[in-house]
Amino acid sequence: MKIAILGAGNLGLSIAKGLIVNNAFTTLYLTKRKPEDIKNYEKYPKVHVTEDNKEAVDQSDILIFAVQPTQLEGILEEIKDLLTEKHVIISTVTGFKTGRIESIVGEEQFIVRAMPNTAIAVGKSMTCLCSNEKGQKRVAIASAIFNRLGTSMVIPENKMQAATVICASGIAFWMRLIRATTQSAVQLGFDAKDAQELSMQTCLGAASLLIESGKHPEEEIDKVTTPMGCTIEGLNEMEHHGLSSSLIRGMQASFKKINNITEK
Numbered sequence: 670m671k672i673a674i675l676g677a678g679n680l681g682l683s684i685a686k687g688l689i690v691n692n693a694f695t696t697l698y699l700t701k702r703k704p705e706d707i708k709n710y711e712k713y714p715k716v717h718v719t720e721d722n723k724e725a726v727d728q729s730d731i732l733i734f735a736v737q738p739t740q741l742e743g744i745l746e747e748i749k750d751l752l753t754e755k756h757v758i759i760s761t762v763t764g765f766k767t768g769r770i771e772s773i774v775g776e777e778q779f780i781v782r783a784m785p786n787t788a789i790a791v792g793k794s795m796t797c798l799c800s801n802e803k804g805q806k807r808v809a810i811a812s813a814i815f816n817r818l819g820t821s822m823v824i825p826e827n828k829m830q831a832a833t834v835i836c837a838s839g840i841a842f843w844m845r846l847i848r849a850t851t852q853s854a855v856q857l858g859f860d861a862k863d864a865q866e867l868s869m870q871t872c873l874g875a876a877s878l879l880i881e882s883g884k885h886p887e888e889e890i891d892k893v894t895t896p897m898g899c900t901i902e903g904l905n906e907m908e909h910h911g912l913s914s915s916l917i918r919g920m921q922a923s924f925k926k927i928n929n930i931t932e933k
């Protein structure tokens with residue numbers, strides 16, 4: 670696959686790292702207005718770094734746009750005359766609907782929206798995908814790319830805002846939980862490095878257990894909570910202080926915010 674990432678910033682470079690580690694391309698173009706920032710990526714075979722978006726589009730089939738929302742319209746205007754039947758547009762841009770992209774490049778283009786998270790850099794992104802009508806014929810290509818970089822799910826476009834909160838912002842929510850449990854482990858006597866290792870691996874184990882068993886979290890919690898034991902003591906104390914409620918309310922606040930800052 671000939672892939673271009675237009676806007677190689679935080680997310681774009683995370684995607685690039687995932688593609689490079691997986692050797693998942695024939696050629697990979699990375700663009701930004703200040704390409705000198707990322708010239709070191711040219712050490713990888715078949716990776717080209719440039720500020721020339723048109724060259725990247727001309728030389729590629731899959732075009733992944735990872736610029737800021739305010740920058741997408743300009744870059745689409747810049748390259749739209751170069752688009753042909755070979756191109757698939759994949760936009761990671763938050764809140765920018767396929768209809769709005771169509772209004773710039775035309776509804777005959779294959780357009781997919783992808784909402785990955787930064788774990789894409791290590792091949793563990795939960796990525797939600799949706800497409801315009803024409804793009805339904807190419808969404809399998811997008812799934813194939815993002816499945817090599819984690820797991821993907823095709824969803825209706827009207828759920829993309831919710832998916833952004835759950836998965837893209839969600840990485841930050843989980844990081845904060847890891848940090849909090851690490852702080853607690855330090856208080857319980859571990860040095861910071863060991864404390865983080867204990868916290869991260871326990872978090873990974875919990876998710877892996879559910880993924881592999883297909884069980885509900887409460888079923889696994891039941892196995893850990895010895896009657897009158899320390900686990901239920903701690904869990905109930907956390908709930909008295911609003912653990913579940915706090916997470917649910919936080920995600921609702923994020924959802925409200927995303928709907929205020931972007932179109933629905």
Ligand SMILES: NC(=O)C1=CN([C@@H]2O[C@H](COP(=O)(O)OP(=O)(O)OC[C@H]3O[C@@H](n4cnc5c(N)ncnc54)[C@H](OP(=O)(O)O)[C@@H]3O)[C@@H](O)[C@H]2O)C=CC1
Pocket residue numbers: 675676677678679680681700701702703704722735736737738740743744761762763784785786787837
């Ligand atoms: N960060 C995240 O976890 C997630 C982000 N998103 C979405 O992905 C998009 C990118 O986010 P993020 O990576 O954090 O943003 P960044 O600001 O880090 O990256 C955007 C990049 O685009 C480049 N750029 C801007 N204009 C152009 C242009 N005309 N031509 C080429 N490159 C250009 C900028 O570099 P330069 O200034 O050098 O041009 C910059 O490196 C956003 O729309 C965001 O909503 C989606 C999911 C998760």
Ligand SMILES: O=C(O)[C@@H]1CCC=N1
Pocket residue numbers: 763833837838
């Ligand atoms: O925080 C934000 O608004 C963006 C959307 C998802 C990740 N970052």
